Amino acid sequence: MNRSGVDLSVEPRWGGAALLRPGVLAFTGSIGTTDAHAHHGVQIITATTAFTVLDEHGARHRGTKVVVPADASHQVEVGAQEGTVVFLEPESPPGRAAHLRAVHSGWTVAPVLTFTRQRALATVVDELIAHLAPEPTGDDMARHPAVVDALRLLPDLVAAGPVSGTELAARVGISASRLTHLFTEQVGIPLRRYVLWTRLRIAITRVQAGDDLTGAAHGAGFADSAHLTRTTREMFGLAPSVLSRHVSWDLDAGM
Incomplete structure (x- = not known):
């Protein structure tokens, strides 16, 4: 010892x-x-x-x-x-x-x-x-209004199901290509990857609230628990059961 x-x-x-x-x-x-x-x-x-x-x-x-x-x-x-x-x-x-x-x-x-x-x-x-990465990525004051609006809309859109970049761009009033460029530049990761990380956050939040993996997966917009498992293994090399049963979480939404 x-x-x-x-x-x-x-x-x-x-x-x-x-x-x-x-x-x-x-x-x-x-x-x-x-x-x-x-x-x-x-x-x-x-x-x-x-x-x-x-x-x-x-x-x-x-x-x-x-x-x-x-x-x-x-x-x-x-x-x-x-x-x-x-x-x-x-x-x-x-x-x-x-x-x-x-x-x-x-x-x-x-x-x-x-x-x-x-x-x-x-x-x-x-x-x-x-x-x-010592260079600042910018905060809400420096971000384009369309990016700020997209970040505000995304949690509900992600929980509802598949997220279309084209539809999101239309809702915030700019072209899809422009939103994709601005989002990556000002948020620090591409929109598609941000959506995936947001789904994981929602799934873990639901597990912590008592959902089983199937319920958490559906609530986060994954097709099923197998899809959630594949995603966590692809991103971290760990099954969601390890992440949910043996870990206490701080689900910080900031970036």
């Missing part, structure tokens, strides 16, 4: 607290092992003890800080009792910066991400994003 009374001989399991924003999923707690998988989110892991990530070529990346590029097959071979994991949308400025850093400098490059239970997870995420 360590000084905190944690039995280090027991393999850690996923469990802790998480924060979800459009383009960002952050987790703090115990980091468990995984099977081989790939996910679209860029994954940044920091822990108090060394852990091991095995890539598709059989190379082991061992340390207390590892960045897994987007869509790279890998598995967590040895977990950690205490750590922080941040998934970033690779189309976002901070996600793109982290992805390129890992590709060009190696997975064990040390990002600026400090784990400690005394620091709020939101603060850690804010500092990481500021380090990776």
Whole structure:
């Protein structure tokens, strides 16, 4: 056991607290092992003890800080009792910066991400994003009115079912191509990906409120629970059951 009374001989399991924003999923707690998988989110892991990530070529990346590029097959071979994991949308400025850093400098490059239970997870995420993409993406005062209107309309549209970029553009009074360009530029991720992150937020909110996965999936506009499961595995490499049963959530809608 360590000084905190944690039995280090027991393999850690996923469990802790998480924060979800459009383009960002952050987790703090115990980091468990995984099977081989790939996910679209860029994954940044920091822990108090060394852990091991095995890539598709059989190379082991061992340390207390590892960045897994987007869509790279890998598995967590040895977990950690205490750590922080941040998934970033690779189309976002901070996600793109982290992805390129890992590709060009190696997975064990040390990002600026400090784990400690005394620091709020939101603060850690804010500092990481500021380090990776220091240029501001703009707030509501700087955003085009059509983008502000789109962000206001999207939660209800997403919950109602499929979202058409053309119909949304018509509702906010500009062309679809113009809205697509402005949204990506001023929000930081493409409209289509923003919709997907919003669906995940709604689904997790409904699970936390007591819905089963089928009800949560339908309430978030997914076709069924299998669609929700495929989406969470594609984005994070984790099943929604892991995200719902073993994690307490801060569902931050801000961006």
